[in-house]
Amino acid sequence: MKKFLIIGGSSGIGETLTETLSEAGHQVFATFNQHSKVSQKHNINYTSLNVMDEEIRLDFLPAVLDGMVYCPGSINLKPFSRIKPTAFEEDYKLQVVGAVKVLQFILPKLQASERASVVLFSTVAVQLGFNFHTQVASSKGAIEGLTKSLAAELAPSIRVNAIAPSLTDTPLAKKLLSSDEKKKANADRHPLKKIGTTQDIADMAAFLLSDKSSWMTGQIIHLDGGMSSIK
DSSP: OOEEEEETTTSHHHHHHHHHHHHTTOEEEEEESSSOOOOOSTTEEEEEOOTTSSSOOOTTSOSOOSEEEEOOOOOOOOOGGGOOHHHHHHHHIIIIIHHHHHHHHHHHHHHTSSSEEEEEEOOHHHHHOOTTOHHHHHHHHHHHHHHHHHHHHHTTTEEEEEEOOOSBOSGGGTTTTSSHHHHHHHHHTSTTOSOBOHHHHHHHHHHHHSGGGTTOOSOEEOOSTTTTTOO
C-alpha cells in the first residue's frame, strides 16, 4: 500500500483518480475547495484546502508520501483582447503557484519515500495552439517547464511527469459539452472520434504514480485522442 496526495480530489479527474487509487488498496489523502466531499471508505481522507490562500498548511499528511497529483485548473476561453492581465495572474496563481506551494510543503515527505512520483497537468493547446486559449495555454506552458526542471532537480529520488489531455468530459468542460451536437463536434476533431473520459486520464495518472513507470521522468504525456500527432 502506498500513500498519495490528490489536490482537487473531489471532482472530475481528481475524484476518479482518488477512487481508482483507493480501489487498488492505496491510502489516499484528497483535498477539496468548492466541492465539499466526505468518503465512507477507510482509505480515503478528504480535507478542505484553498490553494489560492497566501499560506497553505497540510499538517494532516503522514510523514511519508509516495506521490502527489495536482488537479486544480480552469478553462477560460476568450479572445485575447478581452482578457484582463489580472485574469492571467489569477490563472497562474491557481495552476502554477498553487502547485509550487504544495510541492514545497510536501517535498520532505516525498524525499522520505523510496520511489516518489509527482503528476501535473498541462493541455494539448500548449503544443498545438488554438484560438482563444491564450490564458490557459500560458499557465499550462509554465507547468510543462516546471515539470522538466523539477524532474532534473529531483532525480533520481522523485519522478515528475505531466499529462497534457485534450478536451475531457469533466464538470470544468460542461459549457463546451452542453449538448449532443457539441459533444459530437468536439469528438470529431480527434482522430479517435471520441471525447476523453475522467477514467482515461485517471488511469494514466495512476500509471505514472506506480512503479510500472519507474523509468519515466520529465515527460509530457499527450493523452489527446491522437490530436497532437495525427492529421
